[in-house]
Amino acid sequence: MSLVRILSRLLVFREPEEPRYAFTAGREDRPRERGPGADAAGDKTNKLREGRRVDNLLEQDRPLSTSLDENERLLREIFRLPENKDLVLRPFAVGTEPPRRALLVFMDGPTDKTVQNLAILQPLMLLAGLRLERDLEGEGPVPGTGDETARKELLRRLRETLLPGNEVTMTDTFRDMASEVLAGNTVLFVDGLDSALSVETKGWATRGVGTPQVEAVIRGPHEAFTEQVRINVTLVRKILRRSSLVTDFVKVGQMSAYQCAVLYLDDIANPDLVAEVRRRLESIQADYVNESGLLEQFIEDSTTGLAPQVLATERPDRVAAGLVEGRVVILLDGNPWALIVPTTFFSMMHAAEDAYARWPFGSFARLVRYVGLALALLLPGSYIALVTYHQEFIPTDLLLAFTGAREQVPFPSVVEVLLMEIAFELIREAGIRIPGTVGTTLGIVGALILGQAAVAANIVSPILIVIVALTALGSFAIPNYPFSLSVRTLRFAYIALASFLGLFGIMVGLFVHLALLARLTSFGVPYFAPVAPVTLGAPDHLWRSPVWEQERRPDYVDPLRRRRQPRVSRGWVRAKKKDDERPGGR
Amino acid sequence: MGRALKLGVILLTVLFLAGCWDYQEPDETAWVTALGVDRGRENLLTVTLQIAVAAQVAGGVEGPGGGPGEAMVVVSMEAPSILSAIELTHAWINRRVDLSHARVVVFGRELAEAAFDRYLMPLTRHRDFRPSTKVLVANGRAETLLQQGEPVLETSTALYWTLQTGAWDLTEFIPRDGFGPIVVDAKSPGAAAMPALVGLEREDEGPPDPTRTPKGAHMAGTIPRRGGTKIDVMGAAVISGGRMVGVLNGDETGIVKMTRGDFRRTTKTLEDPLHPGQFIVVEVVPREPPRVDVRIMLEGDITSIQSGEHYERPEKVRLVERAVEESFRSDARVALDKAQNEFGADVFTIGFHAKRLFPTWPAWEAFEWDEKFPDAEISIDFDFRVRRIGLMRETVPFR
Numbered sequence: 011m012s013l014v015r016i017l018s019r020l021l022v023f024r025e026p027e028e029p030r031y032a033f034t035a036g037r038e039d040r041p042r043e044r045g046p047g048a049d050a051a052g053d054k055t056n057k058l059r060e061g062r063r064v065d066n067l068l069e070q071d072r073p074l075s076t077s078l079d080e081n082e083r084l085l086r087e088i089f090r091l092p093e094n095k096d097l098v099l100r101p102f103a104v105g106t107e108p109p110r111r112a113l114l115v116f117m118d119g120p121t122d123k124t125v126q127n128l129a130i131l132q133p134l135m136l137l138a139g140l141r142l143e144r145d146l147e148g149e150g151p152v153p154g155t156g157d158e159t160a161r162k163e164l165l166r167r168l169r170e171t172l173l174p175g176n177e178v179t180m181t182d183t184f185r186d187m188a189s190e191v192l193a194g195n196t197v198l199f200v201d202g203l204d205s206a207l208s209v210e211t212k213g214w215a216t217r218g219v220g221t222p223q224v225e226a227v228i229r230g231p232h233e234a235f236t237e238q239v240r241i242n243v244t245l246v247r248k249i250l251r252r253s254s255l256v257t258d259f260v261k262v263g264q265m266s267a268y269q270c271a272v273l274y275l276d277d278i279a280n281p282d283l284v285a286e287v288r289r290r291l292e293s294i295q296a297d298y299v300n301e302s303g304l305l306e307q308f309i310e311d312s313t314t315g316l317a318p319q320v321l322a323t324e325r326p327d328r329v330a331a332g333l334v335e336g337r338v339v340i341l342l343d344g345n346p347w348a349l350i351v352p353t354t355f356f357s358m359m360h361a362a363e364d365a366y367a368r369w370p371f372g373s374f375a376r377l378v379r380y381v382g383l384a385l386a387l388l389l390p391g392s393y394i395a396l397v398t399y400h401q402e403f404i405p406t407d408l409l410l411a412f413t414g415a416r417e418q419v420p421f422p423s424v425v426e427v428l429l430m431e432i433a434f435e436l437i438r439e440a441g442i443r444i445p446g447t448v449g450t451t452l453g454i455v456g457a458l459i460l461g462q463a464a465v466a467a468n469i470v471s472p473i474l475i476v477i478v479a480l481t482a483l484g485s486f487a488i489p490n491y492p493f494s495l496s497v498r499t500l501r502f503a504y505i506a507l508a509s510f511l512g513l514f515g516i517m518v519g520l521f522v523h524l525a526l527l528a529r530l531t532s533f534g535v536p537y538f539a540p541v542a543p544v545t546l547g548a549p550d551h552l553w554r555s556p557v558w559e560q561e562r563r564p565d566y567v568d569p570l571r572r573r574r575q576p577r578v579s580r581g582w583v584r585a586k587k588k589d590d591e592r593p594g595g596r
Numbered sequence: 597m598g599r600a601l602k603l604g605v606i607l608l609t610v611l612f613l614a615g616c617w618d619y620q621e622p623d624e625t626a627w628v629t630a631l632g633v634d635r636g637r638e639n640l641l642t643v644t645l646q647i648a649v650a651a652q653v654a655g656g657v658e659g660p661g662g663g664p665g666e667a668m669v670v671v672s673m674e675a676p677s678i679l680s681a682i683e684l685t686h687a688w689i690n691r692r693v694d695l696s697h698a699r700v701v702v703f704g705r706e707l708a709e710a711a712f713d714r715y716l717m718p719l720t721r722h723r724d725f726r727p728s729t730k731v732l733v734a735n736g737r738a739e740t741l742l743q744q745g746e747p748v749l750e751t752s753t754a755l756y757w758t759l760q761t762g763a764w765d766l767t768e769f770i771p772r773d774g775f776g777p778i779v780v781d782a783k784s785p786g787a788a789a790m791p792a793l794v795g796l797e798r799e800d801e802g803p804p805d806p807t808r809t810p811k812g813a814h815m816a817g818t819i820p821r822r823g824g825t826k827i828d829v830m831g832a833a834v835i836s837g838g839r840m841v842g843v844l845n846g847d848e849t850g851i852v853k854m855t856r857g858d859f860r861r862t863t864k865t866l867e868d869p870l871h872p873g874q875f876i877v878v879e880v881v882p883r884e885p886p887r888v889d890v891r892i893m894l895e896g897d898i899t900s901i902q903s904g905e906h907y908e909r910p911e912k913v914r915l916v917e918r919a920v921e922e923s924f925r926s927d928a929r930v931a932l933d934k935a936q937n938e939f940g941a942d943v944f945t946i947g948f949h950a951k952r953l954f955p956t957w958p959a960w961e962a963f964e965w966d967e968k969f970p971d972a973e974i975s976i977d978f979d980f981r982v983r984r985i986g987l988m989r990e991t992v993p994f995r
Contacts, residue, residue: 397621397622398619398620398621398622399618399619399620401620401622401625401694401696401697402696402697402724402726406627406629406697406699406752406754406755406758407653407752407754407755409622409627409697410627410648410650410653410654410752410754411650411653411654412622413622413623413625413627413650413651413654414650414651414652414653414654415654416621416622416623417623417650417651417654419623422621423621423622509619510612511611511612512618512619515611518611
């Protein structure tokens with residue numbers, strides 16, 4: 011290559027060659043190069059048409075065919091075989107005389123192979139001859155598949171005598187069949203039958219029941235929900251062994267219909283509330299609702315509200331307590347968070363432990379938490395307001411200490427506070443996102459930034475470290491994480507108000523903030539019930555009264571039974587009278 | 597733009613019309629801890645500001661010599677009024693001067709005697725002064741007092757002034773009133789304002805005093821002492837008719853505080869009634885609020901009996917009680933005589949109690965108590981009981 015050519019290549023701009031990608035977003039007009047696999051992928055419109063056809067097939071509840079080959083053809087279409095390698099079609103013969111063709115359909119992965127081998131294939135292939143053809147208690151031999159009654163009879167016998175699976179259901183349509191397959195069950199097709207049998211073979215890997223990660227307690231059970239809705243319902247049932255506990259399943263979302271369980275106590279929860287919860291859940295037409303946080307946003311009363319209106323908890327005991335109060339609980343499969351509705355501001359500030367500790371200490375813990383809330387929300391703002399507008403509020407010597415400490419700092423107080431608050435938010439955010447293997451470095455870095463170094467570098471004054479630390483402690487004392495997120499964010503609004511208007515601004519902000527919160531409802535229940543509006547109920551919102559005083563369920567839930575225990579719940583404290591022997595409930 | 601949005605913007609704008617653009621960084625402010633006002637040398641007034649050096653109070657910075665620096669800066673200037681003086685200050689103080697943390701306002705004696713009201717009253721318009729700010733009258737010039745009055749126990753002058761003027765409940769010699777009550781007293785018929793007297797430590801020992809004068813016979817600037825700060829606070833100035841008319845010494849201040857209900861405790865050293873030349877020491881506290889006939893109810897503990905006489909015994913306790921009462925009575929006679937004949941000002945605020953006898957305020961004003969006070973017949977009586985005799989049932993002399 012000559013020097014001139016090299017130079018000309020370096021200096022002269024030339025149109026780049028067309029890239030050889032089969033797919034470039036937004037370039038549909040261009041005729042695509044036909045590479046290997048292009049035929050199989052097909053055209054976009056073709057693909058779309060194909061998808062529509064399958065959707066129609068499923069949506070129109072197309073019944074299964076009697077022909078095994080026809081069923082298999084449609085199955086291949088529905089599950090996109092042969093590209094999709096997850097679906098297994100296992101043809102075999104049921105061991106009758108003559109052998110009958112059959113097809114086992116299941117997903118490779120979420121199914122349990124041992125159950126399939128022992129409870130489906132073995133009896134069908136080896137024992138069918140013994141059990142099907144023999145005259146069963148005078149029922150006569152199995153007839154052929156000619157007429158309708160004969161088909162029904164064969165199906166009944168297969169289901170009742172040959173499949174030892176604990177849960178065997180019959181499906182007649184492609185839609186039901188598909189959802190059974192997707193749920194990890196194994197579906198059995200037999201030639202000549204227009205119904206398929208679904209055998210329960212779910213067996214995917216799940217996380218065991220662990221300890222609560224977010225709502226840890228010292229006193230009380232250390233069990234938390236896990237990702238499987240069945241296990242979660244079991245955890246609740248384990249606590250509430252009551253026949254009136256209803257678990258109703260609602261399908262939510264369209265892309266993948268996840269199972270969503272609605273739990274309530276039929277003899278306590280208000281039926282209107284249950285109906286409303288179900289109405290909201292059923293009406294959701296969304297692409298993808300796989301997390302309770304997403305579901306929460308679909309069912310909450312006000313999506314622009316400043317605080318969560320649904321209580322998310324990972325503790326079965328808290329769910330049980332909510333159920334007993336007449337609330338409704340929503341569990342979503344694949345998700346360790348239960349949603350309790352309706353909920354109020356005060357539930358956001360409660361921890362499970364308040365009730366387990368004796369009442370003076372439970373109440374004290376709540377008081378501490380409210381102090382924490384006030385600090386987390388207002389402390390940085392109040393500091394700015396006092397230091398820059400209302401210096402006469404500060405004792406002279408403290409003021410001189412503030413002044414002296416700030417002498418070396420070149421920034422205004424507002425900038426100083428914002429710097430530290432942002433640094434702290436960074437540390438908190440990074441602390442959640444940081445990979446566990448490098449987690450230890452965060453502590454060092456955080457301590458350095460928020461610690462002596464920032465002071466030594468004269469970026470902030472030492473007093474501010476105290477302010478930020480107190481604010482952080484306060485925000486960690488808020489037991490409900492979504493609520494603490496709201497406080498974290500609004501803190502900056504208060505900082506802005508304080509820096510423009512001083513304490514007056516904070517007062518205005520607080521007024522507006524409270525008004526907006528008071529306007530919120532959770533499934534129709536005012537957010538500050540039972541304080542605003544005042545309703546009856548046990549003294550258990552700001553203050554936790556002794557457990558024997560918790561005689562009524564909260565009135566704002568409007569439960570079917572109001573009284574939860576008689577006036578004298580500790581029967582031993584006085585001689586027995588007839589009145590006291592009545593059980594709770596009215 | 598939606599109506600709600602418009603309304604929101606208007607409301608937000610209204611907020612900012614509130615005019616709170618008073619953003620002021622504390623480190624851009626000079627915190628005045630004491631304000632001194634004197635008759636001017638060249639102009640009308642000499643205004644003195646004692647300003648805290650915050651970095652020094654916070655304990656950060658070393659002084660020029662390597663040791664701790666000065667915790668205060670004192671500046672004086674000639675000006676026609678206090679506010680114009682503060683404005684003038686900015687010529688050589690680069691920070692905004694803020695009086696909201698001024699602990700004391702000190703008036704020079706010369707100015708107080710000439711026109712106390714003319715310079716105190718304008719301060720009431722100023723929102724910087726709080727009712728608890730103490731007003732003091734210097735026995736000399738406030739300027740020199742503030743310049744030399746560096747605290748010894750504290751680095752912060754603000755703390756020094758707070759504690760020093762707050763000592764009124766530790767001794768009978770310091771009056772209680774701050775800015776608020778003094779202004780009220782000075783304006784009301786039937787009461788005389790009584791700001792505390794403050795003075796520089798006396799320079800010489802003075803002529804030797806062979807008599808054993810009671811300690812209360814002194815006042816600020818004449819206390820026999822060595823060491824400590826250079827400033828004394830003791831006794832009171834009496835304001836009448838807008839001017840300072842005289843001073844009360846420690847004991848007299850104590851009597852006045854008793855009639856005002858401000859008295860908390862004092863220690864009496866009495867000559868032993870049975871053994872002249874020896875002393876009994878009694879700690880006295882109020883028993884009941886004073887009644888205006890005027891009868892003052894006191895009680896106290898015997899803390900020392902030098903002679904070993906068994907005054908603890910019930911039959912002899914009365915002797916001590918009488919002696920205490922007599923001692924107070926003679927103090928009261930002197931104070932009353934001074935108030936009626938020398939100042940003609942009702943420092944005892946007896947008028948405050950007398951005015952309830954009048955049906956209406958005009959009737960009370962028409963009575964002209966201040967005119968009648970010098971000729972009023974006032975008797976101050978004392979009723980003292982020994983409550984405790986200390987941790988000793990009876991004195992047994994050394995053998």
